Amino acid sequence: ASAHRLWPEIDRVTMEQMHYARMSVEDSGGVWQLFAEEGEMKMYRREEEVNGMVIDPLRACHVVKGVTGHEVCEYFFNPQYRLEWEATVETTTVLEKIADDTLLFLQVHKRIWPASQRDAVFWSHMRRVPDDKDQDGPDIWVVVNNSVDIPDLPANSGKCVRLFLTVCLMCQTFIDPPTNGAKVSRNDLTCKITYCSVVNPGGWAPPSVLRAVYKREYPKFLKRFTNYVIDQCQDKPILF
Numbered sequence: 110a111s112a113h114r115l116w117p118e119i120d121r122v123t124m125e126q127m128h129y130a131r132m133s134v135e136d137s138g139g140v141w142q143l144f145a146e147e148g149e150m151k152m153y154r155r156e157e158e159v160n161g162m163v164i165d166p167l168r169a170c171h172v173v174k175g176v177t178g179h180e181v182c183e184y185f186f187n188p189q190y191r192l193e194w195e196a197t198v199e200t201t202t203v204l205e206k207i208a209d210d211t212l213l214f215l216q217v218h219k220r221i222w223p224a225s226q227r228d229a230v231f232w233s234h235m236r237r238v239p240d241d242k243d244q245d246g247p248d249i250w251v252v253v254n255n256s257v258d259i260p261d262l263p264a265n266s267g268k269c270v271r272l273f274l275t276v277c278l279m280c281q282t283f284i285d286p287p288t289n290g291a292k293v294s295r296n297d298l299t300c301k302i303t304y305c306s307v308v309n310p311g312g313w314a315p316p317s318v319l320r321a322v323y324k325r326e327y328p329k330f331l332k333r334f335t336n337y338v339i340d341q342c343q344d345k346p347i348l349f
């Protein structure tokens with residue numbers, strides 16, 4: 110994979126996104142506004158516009174029991190599961206396999222009235238990184254999705270408006286080993302998930318419409334995804 114033309118960008122953006130994701134909501138300077146809270150899931154956003162277009166950065170923190178960060182990232186990354194948990198995606202296509210852990214996707218999203226339909230072209234990279242802050246702590250797994258321009262599929266050439274996204278799903282696994290020496294079971298696992306996204310909708314959409322869509326869709330999206338992973342993993346051997 111290191112020979113691929115996109116590799117330098119993939120490596121740089123992945124490391125940047127991981128450091129950004131690890132900054133806690135508290136010490137990340139810019140003011141984060143808590144806009145949704147359901148159980149362990151807390152969703153924050155910052156209101157930002159570029160040329161009058163809403164590109165509110167979003168950050169979600171969630172804690173789920175019974176799965177590892179490796180499992181969460183695998184179900185997020187692997188295209189074969191995508192349509193099972195992504196309710197707003199109409200079609201997802203792998204345009205290129207850059208490496209075993211790096212794919213190039215074309216995704217067409219369902220139209221969200223009254224805006225026009227969107228599509229996205231992005232690379233998706235999954236990586237295990239040692240937790241440099243805590244050497245013997247659990248590893249961190251991360252998936253980064255980042256839009257790219259590809260000449261073969263110019264933006265806005267078909268029926269869809271091309272959106273631009275940078276997404277980072279970062280997972281840290283905590284294992285609470287059973288005291289009686291029994292082997293680790295799923296209820297000894299806790300996974301701390303940080304999901305960061307910045308979506309530029311591409312064409313103009315009324316800020317009020319966009320913010321209403323984000324407020325409705327993002328909590329649904331993360332809850333549906335994490336419940337899907339818990340459900341898929343519960344009777345399978347643990348993937349550490």
Ligand SMILES: CCCCCc1ccc(-c2ccc(S(=O)(=O)CCO)cc2)cc1[C@H]1C[C@H]1c1ccccn1
Binds near residue numbers: 197221254322
């Ligand atoms: C007028 C609406 C324009 C923007 C609509 C839109 C499109 C894609 C996306 C999006 C694209 C990718 C990802 S992902 O995390 O990389 C997973 C892979 O699918 C996630 C969300 C978001 C939104 C914004 C609605 C918002 C919304 C939020 C969560 C789900 C659906 N819609």
